Amino acid sequence: MLGASDITVKGIVFENARGSAAALYGTGNCIFSGCIFRNLGSFAISIEDATGFSQQPQQAFSSNNGIVDCIIYETGRGGIVLSGGDRNTLTPARNYVHNCTIHDFNRIAKTYSAGIKISGVGNQIIHNEIFNAPHVAILLSGNDHLIEYNEIHHVCMETDDAGAIYYGRNPSERGHLVQYNFIHHLPERYRTTAIYHDDAACGMKVHGNVFYKAGAFPVLIGGGSDNPYTNNIFIDCPVGIKVDNRLQAFDWAKPMIAPGGIIEQRLNEIKFDRPPYCTNYPELAKYWEEDPSFPKRNRVDRNLFVNVGQTVLKVDDGVNADKQFLDFTTNNLITREDPGFIDKNRMNFKLTETSAVFEKIRGFEAVPFEKMGTYAIGNK
Template identity: 50%
Template sequence: MGGGDRATLTPAGNFVENCRIHDFNRVEKSYRPGIWIDGVGNRVSKCDIYNAPSMAILFHGNNHTIEFCKITNVCSEVDDQGAIYYGRDPSELGNVIRYCYFHKLSPRHRVTATYHDDGACGGEVYGNIYHNAGSLPVLIGGGHYNHYHHNIFIDSPVAIHLDNRMQNWGTGMVAPDGIIDQRLKTVKYKEAPYSTTYPFLAHYWEEDPSYPHGNVIEGNLFYRIKNIVNGQTQWGEFRNNWSTNNDPGFIDPENPLKGFKEDAPIYKYIQGFPQLPFDQIGCSLEEQ
């Protein structure tokens, strides 16, 4: 699904909504997602995506929204994959992933629920539930200004991976005339509309792109998580999070989609934690 104009950031408004997509990738196992998004200003909403060896959603472009999706048992056969994946272009900004449920992603190999690969920047990710969501539910691979807030992490060995790959094996990507330099020049990142819509982008090279900065992880619940961070905590700003092995107040701890009790401890221990729209997550079509 494409549409919109990246040069002018004109949105298309195309959408995939209330669909069930499953048992795909049977011939080509990798990089053939259930939904592939490109362009500007497109949306995926209320879709159930399940039973696939590789990605559920792959996207490129700007200002897309992925919301209210239930993603289960994907990336089951392919290493180093994300249920939702993008990367290697810091001009792909303004993308939002919210109110999705990631469940039963294999921890046997490197599987991620939301994967910001190779310097991906500026993603806003909030209100999601990561429940047994792979070996690395979140992977931020050397990028900047990604914002994770009011998400729920349950029963994983690690919650969030952060790294500084551009300072070691990824230095070629931020070298002059490297892949990132080329992609920024393609969209004329120092000129409007990019310089005005995403102000930090015009200063990308001035802020040392090899060092991960501006990533904020705040107001999240880590429930029965062994290690919150894989990597160095200085590569992110962590605040107002709560890690606990005690029930944070679920109506049904085995089914977090039923939500929290009115007097749940989470509202006490995470200041400003919102009422999440659990009842809107997933496809509403009748089962066949």
């Protein structure tokens, strides 16, 4: 589709193609609903802007398009490419993937071909299940995305130094909210993580998620700032949060913030110190003034750690070893005991109303565990 609007494609099986099944460019209010995508050579479907075409359609930007209640499996190079929105103006596209099941999507390309590759501005990944992959589930870039109520498991199964949700190396790509997701059963034998803030990644709020057996460390903050963690539950993990100051301490990372380096290049691409960036993200305008090599404003508050071997692993290679890279408050609870889950053995991590957690952690809110993942509706 090129420049189309108000079209619904429903209940069709797309299969046995050497490439992708469908592509939407510069479309508005177009929906694929209740479809199956399988046995494809590339990814299943994409939603993208049409700015690269020689003859521009009437609507160059894709907005308000959706992929809903679909099943995707046995693809060669990922599941869904979800883009749209204007990074120069931070205008959101509000394209979305909702209530889809995506699995076994790396038959040909084993890495960086995600279940959902999300970019642009203001797009949404809600109520999906993503599983069975050698590498990442969600590969993220852009600004102001919403990732919520998803279940992600058995990904990063064959790769080292990987995250189920991964982004990095561009501090201007911020404003994301990751909340109420259930991420579980990632392998411990590799350096795997549930949420990977790689190479100075900044500006992601992480709230109300459940991390169960989620890799070597469910969270890795690789030198970045402004990544608050609130109201999350960590269960049965060797390490809870790993954090480092790589831009200060690691020789291979220091060139990223050197004059003319990749960070400066990417910040200058979007005029980070001018509106709308300086108004939407005031801390970004001071990026160079505040010593970008030191991680800051990574607040960890109102979280529950259950049977976690080491709550925080701080790696500094002797540089600023006496300083903290996390604002880890006293209002977190660390315990070896079952805090009152409804049924831990059956992976029901909803807390009972009488759980002592609500008294021991001031302001802790009930995590809506029962709403995470897909739900039955329509043709699905």
